[in-house]
Amino acid sequence: MTETETLTGRAGPYFGRFGGRFTPEALVVALDELEAGYRDALGDPAFRDRLEELHRSYSGRPSVITEVPSFARHAGGARVLLKREDLNHTGSHKINNVLGQALLTRRMGKRRIIAETGAGQHGVAAATAAALLGLEAVIYMGEVDMRRQALNVVRMRLLGATVVPVTSGSRTLKDAMNEAMRDWVTNVEHTHYLIGSVAGPHPFPAMVREFQQIIGIEARRQILDLTGRLPDVVCACVGGGSNALGIFHAFLDDPGVELVGLEAGGAGVGTGRHAAAVSGGTPGILHGSRTYVLQDEHGQTRESHSISAGLDYPGIGPQHAWLHDTGRARYEAVDDAAAMEAFQLLCRTEGIIPAIESAHALAGAIREGRRLGPDGIVLVNLSGRGDKDMDTAARYFGLMEADA
Amino acid sequence: MEGGRAGLSEEVRESGPGSARAVVERAGREGRAALIGYLPVGFPDVATSVAAMRAMVAGGVDVVEVGLPYTDPLMDGPLIQRATEAALARGTTPADGLSAVRALHGTPALIMTYWTLIDRYGVARFAEDLAAAGGAGLITPDLLPEEAAAWHAAADRHDLDRVHLVAPTSTRARIDLAARSSRGFLYAASVMGVTGERELVSSGAKDLVARVKEITDLPVCVGLGVGDAARAAEVAAFADGVIVGSAFVRALTDAPDPAAGIAAVETLARELAHGVRRSPASNRRRPVAEQPGGQR
Ligand SMILES: Cc1ncc(COP(=O)(O)O)c(C=O)c1O
DSSP, X not given: OOGGGOOTTOOOSEETTEXXXXXXXXGHHHHHHHHXXXXXXXXXXXXXXXXXXXXXXXXXXXXXXXXXXXXXXTTTTOEEEEEEGGGSTTSBTHHHHXXXXXXXXXXXXXXXXXXXESSSXXXXXXXXXXXXXXXXXXXXXXXXXXXXXXXXXXXXXXXXXXXXXXXXXXXXXXXXXXXXXXXXXXXXXXXXXXXXXXXXXXXXXXXXXXXXXXXXXXXXXXXXXXXXXXXSEEEEEESXXXXXXXXXXXXXXXXXXXXXXXXXXXXXXXXXXXXXXXXHOEEEEETTEEEXXXXXXTSOBOOOOOSOGGGOOSOOOHHHHHHHHHTSEEEEEEEHHHHHHHHHHHHHHHSOXXXXXXXXXXXXXXHHHHHHOTTOEEEEEEOBBSGGGHHHHHHHHTOSTTTO | OGGGGTTOOHHHHHHOTTSHHHHHHHHHHTTSOXXXXXXXXXXXXXXXXXXXXXXXXXXXXXXXXXXXXXSOOTTOOHHHHHHHHHHHHTTOOHHXXXXXXXXXXXXXXXEEOOHHHHHHHOHHHHHHHHHHTTOOEEEXXXXXXXXXXXXXXXXXXXXXXXXXEEOTTOOHHHHHHHHHHOBSOEEEEOSSSOSOOOSSOOHHHHHHHHHHHHHOOSOEEEESSOOSHHHHHHHHTTOSEEEEOHHHHHHHHHOSSHHHHHHHHHHHHHHHHHHHHHSOGGGSOOOGGGOOSOOO
8 A cells, every 4th residue: 555545543533524623713822832732742751651650650551452252152152352441441432531631731830620421431531631730620511420430439529629510411422521621722822622532623524533542553463463464353332433533543544453443322323312413313513523413404413422422422433434435434333222132141251340331342343253153253341340330231231139 | 676687787786776785885975884694594594594584684784684593604604504593494495594684575685594505506596596696696605715716717707796794803915805806895704713793893993994995895784793783883883784694593593582682783784784783983994985995
């Protein structure tokens, strides 16, 4: 492949017909500064060293890959390998992006960060980095999500962050993002908006991918070392799409590797109660970029539904929209029931409790493994651990003491 | 009424009787700022919102901004958020905005909207329907000039105003881009933040208007935060137009019933209309038409 044909390293603002910037004029200068700032930082060996040092000595990179043969027996006997982002400090892949952006915040001379969070994993990571680097942190979280991810609310508060309940709209991730944007346009002079996924206006989708692509870079090397070849399929769950793009990116120019993004199918895409922006949405504009969106005939955003707070979002990062259009990646829905079945299966067969978000990727791996059979190799991004989900799991499986 | 505007030459159109620019400039010749009022269509219901827009005009509003409710209004404060949420809950659609424009015939009416709604409607079709309804144009707070090529072309086809925004953080280059991209007037956001009334008009607004005036002779109207006659008079001293939104929405929100809301809107418009006439003439810049030079 020639330079111009490669799919890796796309810097935005556009990914095909997607991406761009649909924001108030008031934010343009900050977005331009951010773009210049992160490019400058990534070109600075001192910044890269500091980030690598934090990865190594603080969050615990490289994360290992784990082969899961007992789980794989339920996946057509294919080899299944998990990229263990759940073992990172704070419990998910979110810390990778947060450490990068928090260092950047310091470098840009800002002292306050704001963030939106759904599952609370991004909020916890942001609160953690703020504590580490001496920044003030304000986290916006939908009221519904504060209830279903209560443990993470306590974690953020322990870490010294202010958690602001968002009571507008559907009271979930999308509304938390609206509220964070409102804060940012008011306080942009001294505040950095630390977006937690590959969504939002340019340069966020490209920048967050830069900070997450380490997942795939490590995994590609690790899987070659372990199996001597590239995987047939890479599976990742997709909320905004940061863990998926993080692991996909290193494989974009390996045409033999199929990339599968698993969207939250909720009660089923046919029911309308889901969060599958590609499988069940249409091109539109949400949170500053053009992408696939769940919307009605007038362009009003439809509420998303998922048992997983981190995937309960009616949009998807614009680079995914483009990867879908070009056919380089496939996006498929996994409904709540299939995700919870895969969740329980990994617990029982391997002694690993995944985040419910990541369980969607596991359900996808079961499907892909069955399709490939025993000769296949499936790499799964295990984006986070399930501690935060005990309340949801206890209710779902009837494990509360009163029910037992 | 406005049906004959299509096909007029550039100069005629820019000063045509129905355009927002002509109305703002006429106010300037009267030695005052123009008064521009915003209300979202559909709150508390479509009929009341349209009646309230007409009441604004009766009270002295020169140009009406018709808001289209959107599910994710990330540039609006709590008051407008709640009003537009209520409007959506009652099933308000972009077509209701066009009906409101039609009902305002004789007064320049601009639709103000989040871009995704126009994108969904189809920008060419929306421009056509807006022109057919007699609308003056669009205010596009989240459509940057860089993303606006399709809209600009459609606006030109139908002689519609295209109002972009500038903010206190805008650089000279960005103000220049916004000015070159706009027709009708330029909307200057007085403060960094979302819609809502404020205690004080920031000094940033005055500085911003001064910076804009160095670059363009397009009229500059100031919005965000103005809620009463005193604030309107303050802004009228340095801007060509004063834009008021949340205070009108509050008049409707606080009223015990629709009729009282409509009356309160008219009363507020009357007070604000006094405000924009009260600023000492010595403070006001010369009316636009008398300024030398410029790009027209
Ligand atoms: C463990 C985990 N995985 C995935 C996601 C979804 O985000 P993204 O699609 O950006 O990876 C979240 C979000 O909260 C999460 O906590």
